Amino acid sequence: MGKVLITGGRVIDPSTNRDGVFDILIERGKIADIQPNIPANGAKPLDARGRLVVPGFIDLHTHLRQPGREDSETLETGLRAAARGGFTAVCAMPNTEPAIDTRGVADFIHQEGQRLGLVAVRAVGAVTKGRQGAELTDFGELFDAGCVALSDDGSPVMDGLLMRRALEYARVFERPIIQHAEDLTLSAGGVAHEGLLSMTLGLPGIPAEAESVMVARDLALAELTSGWLHLAHLSSARSVELVRQAKRRGVHVTCEVTPHHLALTHEAIEGFNTDAKVNPPLRAEQDRLALIEGLRDGTIDCIATDHAPHADWEKDAEFAAAPFGIAGLETALGVCVRTLLEPNHLTWPQLIEKLSVKPAAIANLPGGTLKPGSEANLTLIDPDVSWTVDPQRFLSKCRRSPFVGWTLRGRVTHTIVKGGVVYSGDAES
Amino acid sequence: MPSTATTSRPTATAAWTRRHLLGLRELSADEIRLILNTAASFREISLRPIKKVPALRGQTVVNLFFEPSTRTRTSFELAAKRLSADVMNIAIQASSVAKGETVLDTVRNLEALKVDTIVVRHAAAGVPHLIARHANASIVNAGDGAHEHPTQALLDCFTIQEKLGRIEGLNVSIIGDIGHSRVARSNLWGLTKLGARVTVCGPPTLVPPTIAQLGVRVTHRIEDAIREADVLMLLRIQHERQEAKLVPSIREYRLRYGIDRERLARAKSGVLIMHPGPINRGVELDSSVADGPYSVILDQVTNGLAVRMAVLYLVSGAPEVSEELG
Ligand SMILES: [Zn+2]
Ligand SMILES: [Zn+2]
Numbered sequence: 160m161g162k163v164l165i166t167g168g169r170v171i172d173p174s175t176n177r178d179g180v181f182d183i184l185i186e187r188g189k190i191a192d193i194q195p196n197i198p199a200n201g202a203k204p205l206d207a208r209g210r211l212v213v214p215g216f217i218d219l220h221t222h223l224r225q226p227g228r229e230d231s232e233t234l235e236t237g238l239r240a241a242a243r244g245g246f247t248a249v250c251a252m253p254n255t256e257p258a259i260d261t262r263g264v265a266d267f268i269h270q271e272g273q274r275l276g277l278v279a280v281r282a283v284g285a286v287t288k289g290r291q292g293a294e295l296t297d298f299g300e301l302f303d304a305g306c307v308a309l310s311d312d313g314s315p316v317m318d319g320l321l322m323r324r325a326l327e328y329a330r331v332f333e334r335p336i337i338q339h340a341e342d343l344t345l346s347a348g349g350v351a352h353e354g355l356l357s358m359t360l361g362l363p364g365i366p367a368e369a370e371s372v373m374v375a376r377d378l379a380l381a382e383l384t385s386g387w388l389h390l391a392h393l394s395s396a397r398s399v400e401l402v403r404q405a406k407r408r409g410v411h412v413t414c415e416v417t418p419h420h421l422a423l424t425h426e427a428i429e430g431f432n433t434d435a436k437v438n439p440p441l442r443a444e445q446d447r448l449a450l451i452e453g454l455r456d457g458t459i460d461c462i463a464t465d466h467a468p469h470a471d472w473e474k475d476a477e478f479a480a481a482p483f484g485i486a487g488l489e490t491a492l493g494v495c496v497r498t499l500l501e502p503n504h505l506t507w508p509q510l511i512e513k514l515s516v517k518p519a520a521i522a523n524l525p526g527g528t529l530k531p532g533s534e535a536n537l538t539l540i541d542p543d544v545s546w547t548v549d550p551q552r553f554l555s556k557c558r559r560s561p562f563v564g565w566t567l568r569g570r571v572t573h574t575i576v577k578g579g580v581v582y583s584g585d586a587e588s
Numbered sequence: 589m590p591s592t593a594t595t596s597r598p599t600a601t602a603a604w605t606r607r608h609l610l611g612l613r614e615l616s617a618d619e620i621r622l623i624l625n626t627a628a629s630f631r632e633i634s635l636r637p638i639k640k641v642p643a644l645r646g647q648t649v650v651n652l653f654f655e656p657s658t659r660t661r662t663s664f665e666l667a668a669k670r671l672s673a674d675v676m677n678i679a680i681q682a683s684s685v686a687k688g689e690t691v692l693d694t695v696r697n698l699e700a701l702k703v704d705t706i707v708v709r710h711a712a713a714g715v716p717h718l719i720a721r722h723a724n725a726s727i728v729n730a731g732d733g734a735h736e737h738p739t740q741a742l743l744d745c746f747t748i749q750e751k752l753g754r755i756e757g758l759n760v761s762i763i764g765d766i767g768h769s770r771v772a773r774s775n776l777w778g779l780t781k782l783g784a785r786v787t788v789c790g791p792p793t794l795v796p797p798t799i800a801q802l803g804v805r806v807t808h809r810i811e812d813a814i815r816e817a818d819v820l821m822l823l824r825i826q827h828e829r830q831e832a833k834l835v836p837s838i839r840e841y842r843l844r845y846g847i848d849r850e851r852l853a854r855a856k857s858g859v860l861i862m863h864p865g866p867i868n869r870g871v872e873l874d875s876s877v878a879d880g881p882y883s884v885i886l887d888q889v890t891n892g893l894a895v896r897m898a899v900l901y902l903v904s905g906a907p908e909v910s911e912e913l914g
Contacts (some may be wrong), residue, residue, distance in 0.1 A: 354798060355798040355801050355802075358767075358796040358798045358799060359613070359773070359802070360713055360714065360735055361713040361732070361733050361734030361735030361736070361768075361770060361773060362713050362714075362733075362734075362735075363734075364796075430717060431713070431714030431717045431718060472690055472692075475690070475692055475718070475722070476690055476691060476692075476718070477691060477710070477712035477713075477714060477715050477718065478712065478713060478714040478718075479712045479713065479714075479733070480712060
């Protein structure tokens, strides 16, 4: 790979507290230099004037559906969508068919990812065999295969003793157990946030307590075991408060929130809109505000998409029968700008920290920094351009988004992985 | 109150502009009155020797029932026939849905046959909305999960109006499994829009607390629901509720909330006893009360026909009732 010189952009790298106009020289897939006015010396120039140049986004929570549901998404379509969203690496959730519960399946994901040469993909292995919640997988084998964490996402680990053992045993590998915190006996087949609207629509509700009860249990288990608990997609104010208190006590816990939980409330399901049917469900305005506050004060470590693609025919169904999940990779940045930057909840450097620096640290992936010598994983953003969300134009196979028709500001113009451009907005228009 | 029913022209000022009837939540009080007044005209026709009018001649009405319900289906079927429509009844078993054919597949097949109105019953909330978003036909909700059952509430309103002469200012108590009841929701919308004071009553496990935000009174004591009521509307209590731990036992429910003669004795005289059917005799309603002098349960069935004629007629966009019935 040749030399690339990115010139004149506003470089924001929270990992080195850098924020200013610099040139960046990329050589052999690595960041070679950051200075004002680097001479080209034969490097291929990339004009970034008026753009932001930031460490590439890393998604801790992506469903790519392969193997098993290639009609909904494949590694190729999912990773192309990720590239367009500005992600240079994604963590593939294990609720595939078969689940990522053995080395063979993890190897398949990693080899296919390598072959595609797009966005880096690393598997999240399953905690239990077949994600059945009964027997632990061979943790060591999965971590040896390159899994970055373990999770039964899609389902929680319901059994308290099993969760305790998972947190304990994973300590050997210094990697987190990612819990989809949901007490299934309390969610009890619910399909929407339990509140006035679910009652009005006659839909079985999922109380916020289905999440917070599980969060409380798992925080207690993390405290008991000194294991590393990572909580996926927090949705409720009470959960945020529980994590805040646990962090104060020194519990080893990290957590994430999705752009849709930051931007929307349960009102989005009005009219039985399955494009707003997600799990955990979109909740009340007070929950949404608590999530933003949690992100602001550091209780919530990072933003993850929970990109969960489904085919149209599955979503065009009875609300109760339609699957949970929406496309999230291609709207993440714009929704965060609208929800977090425009109301001044976060600054650009803080947002980049949540989308890149923190998830890189949690997943222990190369990236999250523009320090010379590190892998050249970068995202270039035009912060001022406005665009309207049209799911028909998504690169993901999934066309379902609650943000359809929203006009968002800020768009990725280039995504660069190991020095190579894997997405360029120039190719689009 | 037979007076308005004998003059054929409805008095409501609203014009009907909707293609579908999906629920009462989105209707205005005037729109509800228009349906009731139109129903009054059709009620009168049902008393004539020749009960059929040509209003929907040449149109096709499909009863698309994903959930069995003989009484609602028969009522819609007869209503459509009295309007001279061609009627098709389609009962879809849950098993064929399991084979991979979606609700929309079924509807697309019907649409290919160019039907005009589809009357939909489904065990899942929101299915009529789903179909309305994708179909060219008019959609009438004949009951969707725990969401709405608009024609049931309309016939209930019609019956109350007929028996007591008004709805505004009346105390109506709805008793039973409010949380799972589409009848309760539609009645709550219809009755409150028409000015009734609605009380819902049942054990806390069956009465979602958020319902109070919709302007109804909530009580868990049956005595409070009975005392001031002009109308007692009982809901069917399903045996599944016991399995779902919502009530300790059906017997416990009957002892606490069932309406028998003794409890009825504490009600106002002339109170109306209503039930959407089918009744669990000896559970929510004692037989002696169901069949007693205050019961208007069979009038509800009769009025259901007129209300459904009115609804099918209005959503079809056919010419004004007065011209047609002249
Ligand atoms: Zn999850
Ligand atoms: Zn997920």
